[in-house]
Amino acid sequence: MYALYIANKNYSSWSLRPWVLLRTLDIAFEERFVPFLQGSSREAFRRFSPTGLVPCLVDGAVTVWDSLAIAEYVAEDHPRVWPADRAARAWARSASAEMHSGFSSLRTICGMNVGVRVELFDHRKAELAGDLARLEELWADGLDRFGGPFLAGGEFMAVDAFFCPVAFRILSYGLDLGPAAMAYAERLRALPAMQDWYRAALAETLRDDPHDAEIAQMGTLTEDLRAV
Template sequence: MMKLIIGNKNYSSWSLRPWLLLTAHGIPFEEVRIPLKTEHTKASLMTWSDAGKVPVLHEDGLVVWDSLAICEYISERYLEGRGWPEDMQHRARARACAAEMHSGFAQLRESMTMNCRATGRRVDITPALQSEIDRIIQLWSGLRSEFAEKGPWLFGEFSIADCMYAPVVSRFRTYGVEVPQVCADYMAHVIASEAMALWLKQSGEEKETIPAYEVGLTPADE
């Protein structure tokens, strides 16, 4: 059976993406969870990939060690390309959105670490961070307005683009980012979806805590 090696569900945004795609489509796989930031983490990860990071997919001797590449493989191998929109132009735009998330938004990643268990956290919104938040709001608002009649996801139907932005949904929820109603509706749909709800439930059951990812003030701290 295919194996997907992931990190802590509470913290690992990269792991969430392919896990969500597999789970949402009911594709069988064995989950191998390796807690991050421990003295044994690096050695454990190196047994699965020379990159020493999560996520990693293993199947029939194939090793894929990048979240977007894993999603592409799943789409081709199991979904007949349905990981992306059917329309060629929509598909190209969805790939551009996914690639922008994959390689960008450095301020968001640094300042708003994914922490699914946390709620009511607050961090300083610098101009650079606000600029990235504004760009995501622009993307989500435009896509949801354009594709609303086709379904509740970014491009109407569920796609890899939604998997790539699911960690951002979690971040915005954790840190109380104010968004327009169209984005709030999208976030609510992502959070309530069966696969995402399962990830959030299981992340809440984890016992590990990584202090570096426990950022942001709570109301009691203020």
């Protein structure tokens, strides 16, 4: 059985991707939680991850330490991770890679913090405009091209998992997208695995100060739903 190392569910967008993929596709794995620790996370994570980062998947003697690489590795035994059609598979991989390496403003300004609600400063909203326009364009392309309700067709796949953190960011930061994009984000948040992750994130009492400190630079904290 796979062992998947993850960090705090409230903050770790990278951990969410393979976790929600495996859970939603009913692929068995053992969750191994290692929290962010002030000033020493990388040293703690180095015990299982060559980069000192999460997520990290361990399959016997094999270690896979990047969310995109994890998706590809798992797909070798579970083809449902990607579309069966070659053209659809190419699109899904391209969209996943774009999220993996792009959308830098969105990821920087709206760091994943599941349990908070933030009103962004106006200048931060302006900085997000390009990324949000591209996000809507990309989602609309997939939904229109393959017929929905997910990005590459009728089933949840890796490409959807890569955008699950965005679905939480939309909620946390009140991001304003068009009706089709908002409906897709709501569809992701309604997945049982996403609901389980959300409840667990709210229940966490561990805090990572650097993650929380970012909020003051980006906007005003209006609500904190996390357990005390």
